Amino acid sequence: MKKIVLFAIVALGCMLAGVSCAEDDLNPNSVIVEVTSEPTPLDAWLYDNFVTPYNIEFAYRYQDMESDMTYNLTPASYEKAVQMAKLVRHLCLQSYDEITGSEEFIRNYFPKMIYLVGSPAYNNNGTVILGTAEGGTKITLYAVNRMDPTDVDLLNEWYFKTIHHEFAHILHQTKPYSTDFDQITGTSETSRYVGNACWDVYATESAALKAGFISRYAATSADEDFVELISIYVTNTAATWSSKLSTAGTTGRSMIEEKFEIAYKYMQNEWNIDLDQLREVVLRRQAEVPSMDLDTL
Ligand SMILES: [Zn+2]
Structure with a gap:
């Protein structure tokens, strides 16, 4: 089973930014001993x-x-x-x-x-x-x-x-992506579920797909939605992607496709990366894993 x-x-933002420390005269005999380990x-x-x-x-x-x-x-x-x-x-x-x-x-x-x-x-x-x-x-x-x-x-x-x-x-x-992206889902409180709420609202992946999200976590924010589309696309076969789209049904599918189109063009235009090519390379490399010697350096 x-x-x-x-x-x-x-994704945790660094909350320490902007915090500075006052400089005091330091005791030259530091109590912090650097841990060294054998190479x-x-x-x-x-x-x-x-x-x-x-x-x-x-x-x-x-x-x-x-x-x-x-x-x-x-x-x-x-x-x-x-x-x-x-x-x-x-x-x-x-x-x-x-x-x-x-x-x-x-x-x-x-x-x-x-x-x-x-x-x-x-x-x-x-x-x-x-x-x-x-x-x-x-x-x-x-x-x-x-x-x-x-x-x-x-x-x-x-x-x-x-x-x-x-x-x-x-x-x-x-390099920011187009603000059109978030308009597809809408920015109202009922469209986005901040923090862990996405797990409660969408009890299954299928429920998230039907609401136009490629994964449950994608419902959290536009940024999460955007990167989930890219990372799920490049690590899955075309058949898996299509089956997610068919589970999404007519409404969910058109929203996911529209958002993915923006992500695809963004990667192409801003970074000169064709996500179809990247997926092909990633999948080929995944298939090579069983024949790799992962233990010998
Ligand atoms: Zn994230």
Whole structure:
């Protein structure tokens, strides 16, 4: 029986902006001792494959400072970190490299840090957070120790759709999309369900589709709607996309299609990225996962 997991992807703005600290004379004997750890083979691999080409830090060691203290979290295991590093590179970073023709796009726009947490982050209402992005600078991936690299659907649902989702946020925060987008759903209180309300209002994906949302979470805001359309489109086959549209029925379908048209043109015109091409590349790379050696560096 397939376990159904509710999830929420929460984008947290950095609330620390604008807070400055008064400078006092510091005691030269700091009480904060820097934790040093032995370099591993993964560190060397990451230097060659993340830092040098993209200037991205792939942080797999648990750091209190980088973690959300609201949750009980555990570190990612070394083995899972190795697998995740290879998968993120193959399925996400190199997909964009392939269609843009260079590593520059990722180097310029992708968050500078990917942070791994071994355990999921549970909310009080039973939802679980799979990924967060903060101010365009860092993506956190949770539940890494539960990752099963042989289950591509679950990989997508839990991690790679999340990464495309968060990356699309950075793109629209860099160059805004047309305000026409939000007019399609409408901006009234009954059209958008802020926070966790989307999970209550749309008890099933089918209910959300019929209301013109590609996912339940897409009902949260125009920005979430926009990036859910992009990330779900590029990580699913044309057949899956069509079946979602048929579930949506006449009204839901026309709203989703109209919104997707805006997202598609935006990616094409602003970033020179054809989402059909990106999907083709992402799906081909997904199909390559079973034959990849994910454990040897
Ligand atoms: Zn989001």
